[in-house]
Amino acid sequence: MSLRTGIKNVLDNLTNPLGIEIVRHFGKELGLKQVYTVFKEQKIDLLLDIGANTGQYAMSMFKTGYKGRIVSFEPLPDAYLELKKNKSKYPGWELFERSAIGDTTGTTMINVSANSHSSSILPINETHLAAAPSAKYIGQVETPIFTLDSIFNKISPANDKICLKIDTQGFEDKVLAGATASLQKISLIQLELSLLPLYNGSKTIEWMIPYLKDRGFAPLFFLPGYIERETEKIQQLEALFIKI
Numbered sequence: 500m501s502l503r504t505g506i507k508n509v510l511d512n513l514t515n516p517l518g519i520e521i522v523r524h525f526g527k528e529l530g531l532k533q534v535y536t537v538f539k540e541q542k543i544d545l546l547l548d549i550g551a552n553t554g555q556y557a558m559s560m561f562k563t564g565y566k567g568r569i570v571s572f573e574p575l576p577d578a579y580l581e582l583k584k585n586k587s588k589y590p591g592w593e594l595f596e597r598s599a600i601g602d603t604t605g606t607t608m609i610n611v612s613a614n615s616h617s618s619s620i621l622p623i624n625e626t627h628l629a630a631a632p633s634a635k636y637i638g639q640v641e642t643p644i645f646t647l648d649s650i651f652n653k654i655s656p657a658n659d660k661i662c663l664k665i666d667t668q669g670f671e672d673k674v675l676a677g678a679t680a681s682l683q684k685i686s687l688i689q690l691e692l693s694l695l696p697l698y699n700g701s702k703t704i705e706w707m708i709p710y711l712k713d714r715g716f717a718p719l720f721f722l723p724g725y726i727e728r729e730t731e732k733i734q735q736l737e738a739l740f741i742k743i
Contacts, residue, residue: 530722534689534739535563537719538662541686541741543567545659547647549600549674550666552578552616554585554592561589568592570654574599574609574642575618595654598643600667602676607644610636619668621698630734646677655684662687669693669701672710682714688740692721695734704736716740 537543544567548557551571560569570593571586573579579597586592599607599620612618617627617634627634647663655661663678663685665671671690675682688711692704702710708718722737 530737531559531563533720535560535565537687537739537741538565538567541662542660543662543687545570545655545661547654547661547663548572549647549664550668551582552666553581556664556666557592558585558589561592566591568659570595572598572600574640574644575611575615576640578615593654595650596643598645599670600647600677601644601670601673602646604645604649605643606641608639609642611638611640613637617668619670619698620673621669621700624697624699626695626734627697647674647681648678651678651681651684659684661685662689664688665690669696669698672702672707675710675714682716686742687719688716690738690740692736692738693734694736697734711740715742717743 538546543565546557546560546565546567546569548554548569548571551557551573552575553573554571557569557571568591569589571582572595573582574597576597579594583594586594599609601607601620607620609618609620610623612623612634613636614631614633617623617631618636623634623636661684663681665674665688667674678685690707692707693701694704696703711717717740719739719741721739
């Protein structure tokens with residue numbers, strides 16, 4: 500069975516019982532263009548970039564042609580400083596104070612990985628480390644944490660058309676749990692879906708799709724995310740959900 504056929508079978512098994520028809524697109528460049536096409540169709544003018552790291556995703560969207568606002572959120576001090584430098588090159592790109600987004604407001608500890616982008620509030624598990632040794636934790640940093648609901652009116656005081664992008668390394672369900680009211684005003688959600696739990700306590704695709712469906716969102720398309728190089732085992736997908 501090919502890798503692409505394997506992805507198709509996984510998605511069919513998960514989504515057919517929900518009555519959802521999925522359009523599938525493969526390849527990073529095609530994926531960005533497809534996301535941008537949906538942005539234009541939905542008239543998205545505000546992108547909430549949660550888990551921005553150094554701004555890789557935001558810069559890619561601007562380069563693809565997006566001209567709306569982006570508000571980025573990042574909890575790691577070093578990544579935040581680099582993010583601040585990168586965002587200064589683009590008008591319309593705003594940076595929230597250094598913080599995590601979750602289901603509580605206060606402070607929390609984030610585990611810092613050697614490769615930075617695998618850092619998470621959750622403990623990493625052996626499956627992840629075996630596939631990506633560079634994800635190993637090398638320290639911890641305290642960070643403020645907010646719910647999206649607690650700050651939403653500050654960042655979107657108008658009637659924006661919003662896409663919520665979440666890249667929080669297994670903490671996605673906590674971000675969504677703290678956004679109960681905010682989701683009523685959001686048109687698109689882009690996030691990583693894990694086929695296997697990579698962090699202790701994280702939710703997998705089997706949990707996430709019904710959870711979002713219950714809140715009025717259906718998957719529009721999927722893209723390959725993290726694939727283990729040696730075995731071609733799919734561990735994560737990138738997904739775009741649309742309000743129905």
